Amino acid sequence: MDWLSAMSLLLGSVFANTLASLSGGGAxxxxxxLLLFLGLPFSVALATHKLASVALGLGAVVSHLKNRNIHSKVCLWIITFGSLGVVLGAHLILLIPELYAQRMLGVIILLLGVYSRLKTQLxxxxxxxxxxxxxxxxxTVLIILIGIINGSLTAGSGLLVTLLLVRWFGYSYKQAVAMTMISVGLVWNALGGITILNTGVPVHWPWLPLLLLGSFIGGILGASLTHRLPNYIIKVCFEVVTLIVGLKLLI
Incomplete structure (x- = not known):
């Protein structure tokens, strides 16, 4: 890889993961x-991205644990039951038509973003x-279903977990994003990456160090901003990312 492509890869990874860490998903x-644009085949790009995403959760954990804005029992619940879905989803992706599944997910995420926007005090x-x-x-049923989405598709599950914690259980956006980054960003992504490796899909190892570095830096930056910004700003960031992700999946 030439230096211009390498810088694009690193800066793109930092930007994507900062935004994801700030809003609760969407990296x-x-x-x-970006990996596809730089020339990786779909399956290789997916496996490489999944492994790199572990650093996003690791970077976010470093910041969130310092601020003690975590409900450990809720994180354990998300990890335990969601992991069942992650493993199942990583195997289901080989059976479900990818385009159809992505468009369905795009509609769901887009509607959730619109719902959040209409509920001004949410x-x-x-x-x-x-x-x-x-x-x-x-x-628990919803978390397992979201875990299946995490294991089978490239993104969107973190946003779904964030809104589930906010809408169903009544947590603030700051609390929900923090717990999502630990549970989904770190544990689910690690489990999904390991499962994909076991299916035999190759990883593009030469690019992985840059992606890991970008994901880790982005995770720290986004988590730090989460603690400094008010809840309504976090809410707006969540809604912007759901709009982008939803439209991207549809188009």
Whole structure:
């Protein structure tokens, strides 16, 4: 790779992962097309992106743990049940028509972003809801389904988890983004990457160090901004990213 392509790869990765860390997801629909543009085949780009995304969660964890804005039991719940879906989704992607699945996901994410925009007070403050046995059981079904999306498609699952925590359980956007980055950005992505490797899909190892560096820096930058910015700004960032991701998946 020449130096111009290398700089494009690094800066693109930093930008994509900063925005994802700030809004709770969406790095794949920014970083993944960059890998395709630079010449990687689809399956190779997917596997390479999945492995690099682990550094996004690692960078975000470093910042979020310092601020202690984490509900450890909720993170453990997301990791445990979502991981079941991640493994299943990584195998299902070989059976489901990719274009059809991406367009369906694009519609869902776009509608969630519009919903968040219409609900002006959503996620500004923590208001505990559905934190009973029935609420957690229904949430568990949704988390498994979102895990399947994470394992099978390139992006979007982090945004879905963020809005689930905000809308269904009543967490603020700051709290939801922090827990999403730890659970999805680190653990789910690591598990998805390992599962993809076990399926035999090759990784483009020469580009991985730059992507890991960009993801890690972006994770730290985005998480730091999350703690400095008010909740309504985080909410706007979430809505902008859902719009971009939703349209990208559709178009």
């Amino acid at each position: 794949g629909l920014l970083q993944f097309p 996620g500004h403050h923590e208001i505990a809801t559905n934190r009973n046995l029935l609420g957690w059981c229904f949430g």
